[in-house]
Amino acid sequence: MSKVQTKEKVLEVQDLKLSFYTRRGVYHALRGVDLNLYPGEVLGLAGESGSGKSTLGLTIMGLIPRNARLEDGSVKLDGIDVVQPLRDYGKNTSKFSVKKNEKIIKKLNKQLQQVRGNKISMVFQEPLTALNPVLPVGYQIAEAVYFHDPDRLLRRALSRDKVTQEDMREFLNILKTDGEEKLIQELKSRGLEGLDEQILSVWRRKDIHEARKEKIVLSLANVKLKSIDKLGLTIYMHGLHRFPILSRFAKNSLINEGYRLAVEILTFLGIPHPEKVVKLYPHELSGGMRQRVVISIALANNPKIVIMDEPTSALDVTIQAQILDLVKDLKGNSDISFIFISHDLSVLAEVSDRIGIMYAGKLVEIGPVSEIFQEPLHPYTRMLMEAIPGMDKSVLKTIPGSVPDMRNPPTGCAFSTRCPFAIDRCRTEDPRMVEVSKDHQVACWLVKGGGRHAGSV
Numbered sequence: 001m002s003k004v005q006t007k008e009k010v011l012e013v014q015d016l017k018l019s020f021y022t023r024r025g026v027y028h029a030l031r032g033v034d035l036n037l038y039p040g041e042v043l044g045l046a047g048e049s050g051s052g053k054s055t056l057g058l059t060i061m062g063l064i065p066r067n068a069r070l071e072d073g074s075v076k077l078d079g080i081d082v083v084q085p086l087r088d089y090g091k092n093t094s095k096f097s098v099k100k101n102e103k104i105i106k107k108l109n110k111q112l113q114q115v116r117g118n119k120i121s122m123v124f125q126e127p128l129t130a131l132n133p134v135l136p137v138g139y140q141i142a143e144a145v146y147f148h149d150p151d152r153l154l155r156r157a158l159s160r161d162k163v164t165q166e167d168m169r170e171f172l173n174i175l176k177t178d179g180e181e182k183l184i185q186e187l188k189s190r191g192l193e194g195l196d197e198q199i200l201s202v203w204r205r206k207d208i209h210e211a212r213k214e215k216i217v218l219s220l221a222n223v224k225l226k227s228i229d230k231l232g233l234t235i236y237m238h239g240l241h242r243f244p245i246l247s248r249f250a251k252n253s254l255i256n257e258g259y260r261l262a263v264e265i266l267t268f269l270g271i272p273h274p275e276k277v278v279k280l281y282p283h284e285l286s287g288g289m290r291q292r293v294v295i296s297i298a299l300a301n302n303p304k305i306v307i308m309d310e311p312t313s314a315l316d317v318t319i320q321a322q323i324l325d326l327v328k329d330l331k332g333n334s335d336i337s338f339i340f341i342s343h344d345l346s347v348l349a350e351v352s353d354r355i356g357i358m359y360a361g362k363l364v365e366i367g368p369v370s371e372i373f374q375e376p377l378h379p380y381t382r383m384l385m386e387a388i389p390g391m392d393k394s395v396l397k398t399i400p401g402s403v404p405d406m407r408n409p410p411t412g413c414a415f416s417t418r419c420p421f422a423i424d425r426c427r428t429e430d431p432r433m434v435e436v437s438k439d440h441q442v443a444c445w446l447v448k449g450g451g452r453h454a455g456s457v
Ligand SMILES: Nc1ncnc2c1ncn2[C@@H]1O[C@H](COP(=O)(O)OP(=O)(O)OP(=O)(O)O)[C@@H](O)[C@H]1O
Pocket: 020, 021, 022, 027, 029, 047, 048, 049, 050, 051, 052, 053, 054, 055, 056, 065, 067, 343, 406
């Protein structure tokens, strides 16, 4: 069964409308976007510059600037609408106030701190801006976990401290005979939560022989905590870290555990010598490595959704390929769902299960990657396809005209001003999304029910 067919949604975006209030006028950046995301899929988002891809990604994260008015719509994560306060204000106010909006954004940011990272996280184009130059990268990964889920670090450290080699042998047997679920249950019943992720992070590795995996798992039992860390964890366990002088101890001990977790994540992402890498500073790493560290931070809290906004655009082609391989690997080995934003369709073709095409703040077509590439239906999608640079650059076409001024988008279909097939109706009435085949929708008056395009571009 395909990931889309399961129909269980991790994210549901409905009728999202957002405008930017500026001195030069009101830009209607999102004009009614509907979108679903399913577990474990990669949804690619494409469209020319200014079509609203980044704004959509940021709005889903609840990360909008103060001049952004959420006029309507919802963003449901696990059924909970995370933008409700912004929508309630943006929709119901007759006079939009940036100051009032800012207050609501600040309040919402506090509420969403837990959601961000834990459920949803984002990777941006330029890794250097996402990393702190004065902290080792391992610290930054550790801190992301410390910030969102310090208890997890505590559980990990304590569980290791409690087990013997004999216990580990028993767990390995359970794992080999009954599988991962049974092991997780067993550890839970013995109060050893936190050990499961450590054992499984070794067990799931494909790059090492089983005998070596067993050795590594057994060695997890011999890691005794340093007394200073024991003290720090005890302080945290008893809630004494609320006293400023003691909080340092607790944080240091938890961060030390976070370093171990950082090594596991970097190993999982196929980074060589992770023990060394965690101690390096961002400027000591290559661009590709930095982006992998940013991805590690995004993955550190096991989010359900990761939004990647042009994650490979600042990288050279070979590194770009490695990052794409990484996303493909993650897709195969985890339940994480991705929204992968790129203006480059050939990049999206590699990683996506479905592709959504945006134009002037709307989705105009969305469907399985094979259909979008083999039988694009919207004239805009077809023209974008023809603009992909191929082997023979001489046939490369560009899309005539330019994206509309979003202060005053055209009436009817926004693409009608550039579409060679536009009919009168296109200029007066905005087409709605219509399902043309399973999971494939398109908004174009020229596309008949059967999904055949009337003209040929
Ligand atoms: N803070 C802002 N204030 C005013 N206008 C903005 C702001 N942020 C984005 N916009 C405008 O919103 C529109 C959509 O921008 P957005 O960055 O989402 O497009 P995009 O498809 O991601 O483009 P790109 O590929 O260039 O990143 C553009 O017209 C942009 O100028």
